[in-house]
Amino acid sequence: MRVITLLTDFGASDPYVAETKGAILSRCDEAVIIDITHQVEPYNIKQGAFLLLLAYKFFPHDTIHVAVVDPGVGTGRRGLVLKTRNYWFIGPDNGILYPAAADDGLEQYFEIDLEKYPKIGGETFHARDVFGPVAGELAAGLEPAMREVDVESIVKLEILATRFEGDEAQAEILHIDRFGNVVLNIDESGVPGHLRPGCDVMIGLGGKQYRARFVKAYGDLPAGSLLITFGGTGLLEIAVSEGNASSLLRAKPGQKVELRISPSSQ
Amino acid sequence: MRVITLLTDFGASDPYVAETKGAILSRCDEAVIIDITHQVEPYNIKQGAFLLLLAYKFFPHDTIHVAVVDPGVGTGRRGLVLKTRNYWFIGPDNGILYPAAADDGLEQYFEIDLEKYPKIGGETFHARDVFGPVAGELAAGLEPAMREVDVESIVKLEILATRFEGDEAQAEILHIDRFGNVVLNIDESGVPGHLRPGCDVMIGLGGKQYRARFVKAYGDLPAGSLLITFGGTGLLEIAVSEGNASSLLRAKPGQKVELRISPSSQ
Amino acid sequence: MRVITLLTDFGASDPYVAETKGAILSRCDEAVIIDITHQVEPYNIKQGAFLLLLAYKFFPHDTIHVAVVDPGVGTGRRGLVLKTRNYWFIGPDNGILYPAAADDGLEQYFEIDLEKYPKIGGETFHARDVFGPVAGELAAGLEPAMREVDVESIVKLEILATRFEGDEAQAEILHIDRFGNVVLNIDESGVPGHLRPGCDVMIGLGGKQYRARFVKAYGDLPAGSLLITFGGTGLLEIAVSEGNASSLLRAKPGQKVELRISPSSQ
Structure with a gap:
């Protein structure tokens, strides 16, 4: 039994979330899939990153968090797998994973070999064609097609906190x-x-x-x-x-x- | 395998439902969590009670129903665990559980020891910090921190039925x-x-x-x-x-x- | 572990989806239930059929797909179980299942014996009272109350594709x-x-x-x-x-x- 969470901007009216879940279950039928939310404003990477930062830490140790708000899908942007102190994070290299992963403590950084994952119908749906399958493979104890990379190369995104000065x-x-x-x-x-x-x-x-x-x-x-x-x-x-x-x-x-x-x- | 249902006014855009599920799975990773609805009108206890009354009876024996519409969270209001003929009900003591629990047949009434459950960040989110954990403990066969109380002390709420008189x-x-x-x-x-x-x-x-x-x-x-x-x-x-x-x-x-x-x- | 998907026009605010899931789990507590969508426009059979056609093929072999957009519920319309090359499809005989089932390759056609499934409160909710229970029985390895019928007798619905002629x-x-x-x-x-x-x-x-x-x-x-x-x-x-x-x-x-x-x- 392995928990996988999903956070996207896919909404509830289209079959995109279900197709991603089908792709996960096709690789690991023991996975327990939990929705964080699919109501992120379309293309709003920062909002997705913030909601993931809030929610990630309440899940069991070793939970795999998949977050996809991905206006750059199919262009040069990379796909990432991040290993942190307690969790795994999977998604596009556009900053969406960074605040949560850094908060938990980054340990290892992998770039997914996108060529190894067949795209169905176009280059436009990596949640179903890449990130879901990678999550399913990880959950099933398999090794996804990925290689370790340097932390300096990944896209960072900060959610700035502030504090009171006096009153x-x-x-x-x-x-x-x-x-x-x-x-x-x-x-x-x-x-x-x-x-x-x-x-x-x-x-x-x-x-x-x-x-x-x-x-x-x-x-x-x-x-x-x-x-x-x-x-x-x-x-x-x-x-x-x-x-x-x-x-x-x-x-x-x-x-x-x-x-x-x-x-x-x- | 133990079924836990959730009914709240949390909506689908925030991470609150997911955090509650994470808290449950952290205590019982075998739990099967089913959403009744999270679209109850904010703070509308009576609507939540009505929807729970409709839905509760279609679930397997021993299902744990968690219902949280909770404008009084963090004030003096108590947290309840109700054992009925076929189910368990968990939530705030504001009437939301009462119509369904009474319909099934009340058997035992417990007050949760709220002090035993740590609150994260404030006194404002008992679904994640109290009721979810209590449900997870019950599902895992553990004894939540609670003590039996008298039925007379719990908040009642009636959903009034009427009938035809003649035509x-x-x-x-x-x-x-x-x-x-x-x-x-x-x-x-x-x-x-x-x-x-x-x-x-x-x-x-x-x-x-x-x-x-x-x-x-x-x-x-x-x-x-x-x-x-x-x-x-x-x-x-x-x-x-x-x-x-x-x-x-x-x-x-x-x-x-x-x-x-x-x-x-x- | 057996995957059952649900696609309906029930929305997210009512307890109808949850009651259907409860009916499934009451017959097969090992079922993994995945929502395709419940936001089909009310009564829009063609839209439901289209979304099912898109999503069905991404699920594991032997997944049971339940699709219910059902303005004719409780009238003469039949209930169907279709066995295809890789999947099962369950729902009303109004065309909603047809495009997906035909796409996968129809193999066997069954008509559900509606009389064998008790209706609770009226003839208006076959998802909970018939199709959910039939799916749960199939998932549990039981034989639903149904008999084989001829493919010619089932309602067909085409989603017409077109193509370029020259430019x-x-x-x-x-x-x-x-x-x-x-x-x-x-x-x-x-x-x-x-x-x-x-x-x-x-x-x-x-x-x-x-x-x-x-x-x-x-x-x-x-x-x-x-x-x-x-x-x-x-x-x-x-x-x-x-x-x-x-x-x-x-x-x-x-x-x-x-x-x-x-x-x-x-």
Whole structure:
């Protein structure tokens, strides 16, 4: 029993995800395949990399993570297999694997020999024709067609974290989730000790100012209250209790957000 | 091999469902995880409870059902494990488990010792940090950290069924499905014997009157016909053959519907 | 371990897919169930048949494919089990199984004895009450209640392919995928040898003319370029590099498209 995860921008309406799973199961019928998400915005490598970074670490040791957001499929871009401290990562060499793999601790880097994997109908579907088969081979204990390469040669992509300086932080919106929670690029290590539950934080976004209470849980304030908390991502989130903060704030991924711990509340 | 189902309001675009599955598989890599749905309207406990009530009984004996619609996560609300005649139910103590568990026959009630389960990054994601791990432990034959409690202490939620009185019924819309079928809170036991296929039923909704034929199958009438039938839910449904009844009737969940068996058709 | 795939028009918000999976697992708890898609347009048998035709062949030998788009459920229409060279196909006798099964090579045709399978709550949900159970029985090595019938009696449905005549082709749009790629009914065998990468193709659609470069991979042209290529479906596709061709061309499934290999580019 070997877990393989899939993260793509293929959506749910086309047969592309299923074909990739079929290709995996044709090589390893013992594989347990888990979807991370297939709703990455088309071609948005950075969003895919961020979601993989969030999710990868909750899977069992030796899980094989396959991530494919791949506008360069069939051109010169390489296919990678990365061995990290606890996992394997497989996908295109465009940065999508890098933040998660580096976070876990890179150990070995392989370039897939793309010529060894037959393409069906065109050069446009490497998830099914290359990365799925490579994952299935790894899961079945076989050796994929690949050779070790130097880490310096692989495409890197950074998801920049920031931190408070004194009472202030210049953050960026990394993601907006289904609940309208606005996920920022600040984790627990970036927050000063004097930001404690009950403090207020002033939020500057799109030319407007908002006041939010810092709490431990969404439900610590009445429904409709604007709040700031550490979400399930481990990152600072602006949220509305039983509501939708991104609608209220007209927030979008990529926007800058100014945070200031309010003096009155310290 | 042990089946675990998941029902949440997490959607398909975020990594939350996958992280919960990873947490389960990290404790029991033999678990077979089946999604009931993750498209419950955010925070809508009653809708989640209704969908769980519909689906739970079609799974194998001893299936573990995990349901998480959880606006109160991280506040005082408890986490529950319910043992019923044929199944296990795991989730927050806010009523979401109650209709299904009571329908199957409650046998034992446990409160999870939330302190024993480490929270990652905040108090906001008990599906991944508590309920998933508890389900994985149960599936692996381990004893979760929990203690038996009294049934009187758990939060109850009723999904009210109604019935015809003579030729008339005052029903409520419980759900509108993807086909636009309008699901009412009347099951077979609530319908008089003289409502037979071929009868007409007058439908009063939103100040308008509609006439629908009672049939055994959607396709018993030509495409476009308004009809009333027992759907796959086992409940009375207003539908349009190969069409969308909710668009035609501008129907919404929670609305009242008056039904009257038409004299001309008896 | 036996793979069963599901393709339906049930969507992701209702419990219908999960109930079908529960019915399968109740008969065969070793089954590995893979979703092809549940986002077929409601009642669109032809679209379901097309997506099944694309996906079926990537699964392991002996996979059981269950496909249910079923406006005629509960009326006189029959339920089928088709044995082909490499697979099994199960679903309603309305043509949805036919293109894929015929493509693989039909060997045996069975009609399900619908009376032997109890319907729960009505005649409206054969995926859960008939086709799922039949698939589970097959996967468990049991004999479903069915009898062999003549191939002439089953409903056929053709997905018409076309081909270039000289430099011109009159094609049809079969599908538009999540990336806005416009999939045409021409495969590699329908394209003349002198259409080589680098050629231009004139596209006539909706009264307008467009010029597209024929390439091997989406990324062979700069972002925003209109192109034509063999997609992962094995069919000719009109696409925009890192963009959305269906938005640009206002293309819809079923539309006619005129293709002409441009003289200047040969």
